[in-house]
Amino acid sequence: MKIIVDDLSGPEIAAFIDDHVRDMRELTPLESKHALDLDGLRRPEITFWSVYDDDALVGCGAIKRLSADHAEVKAMRTASARKRGGVASLLLEHMIAEARRMGFARLSLETGTAEPFLPARRLYEKFGFVYTDPFADYTLDPHSTYMTKVLG
Numbered sequence: 001m002k003i004i005v006d007d008l009s010g011p012e013i014a015a016f017i018d019d020h021v022r023d024m025r026e027l028t029p030l031e032s033k034h035a036l037d038l039d040g041l042r043r044p045e046i047t048f049w050s051v052y053d054d055d056a057l058v059g060c061g062a063i064k065r066l067s068a069d070h071a072e073v074k075a076m077r078t079a080s081a082r083k084r085g086g087v088a089s090l091l092l093e094h095m096i097a098e099a100r101r102m103g104f105a106r107l108s109l110e111t112g113t114a115e116p117f118l119p120a121r122r123l124y125e126k127f128g129f130v131y132t133d134p135f136a137d138y139t140l141d142p143h144s145t146y147m148t149k150v151l152g
Contacts, residue, residue: 001058001087003094006050008042012057013050017041020060020077028143034110036062036074046074047098051091059087061095063107066136071099073109076120088123096127100151108135108148121145 006013021035041048041062051059059082062074073095078087099107109129111120129147134140 001051001053001090003049003051003091006048006060008038008048013060014038016050016057016060016077016079017075020075028112028114034138034144041075047102048075049091049094049098051087053082053087058082059091061091063095063099063102063104065102065104066108069103069105070135071102071104071107072136073107076109084119088120089126092123092127096149096151105151106148107151108132108146110134110138110144110146113143113145117145121147124149 008014008017017038021037036046043064045065046062048062049060050057057079059078061076064072064074066072073092076088076091078085096107107129109124111117111124124147127149129149132146132148134144134146135148138144138146
């Protein structure tokens, strides 16, 4: 598998992100949905990666700069056919390394509390993320949980 910085201009990644946003809307009430669409992911404070296995798009993820030393994981998604196949672990390991390289001291994220988000929460726990209070512009929300990792 290869991980590339993606400018989000291709139709395949556009469809992948559209599916992600649609899935999040189905799982989470609109007022609790924090998934970014293509325009949101194209902002200058975001670095976006796509994961390919040969020519097949199998995953994506992004880091959003919140401050000089704090960033947020955004848009983590694995293709349905590749779930639990190591794509997310490979990508998250890459994103943590890149966050360190970019000089961030902390990496945080928001994810859902519903049952379908349990595999994501377990993945983040496996990589040393711990539960924390809301950060940045987030507020307490029964549909959201917040996690952070010191990158030391």
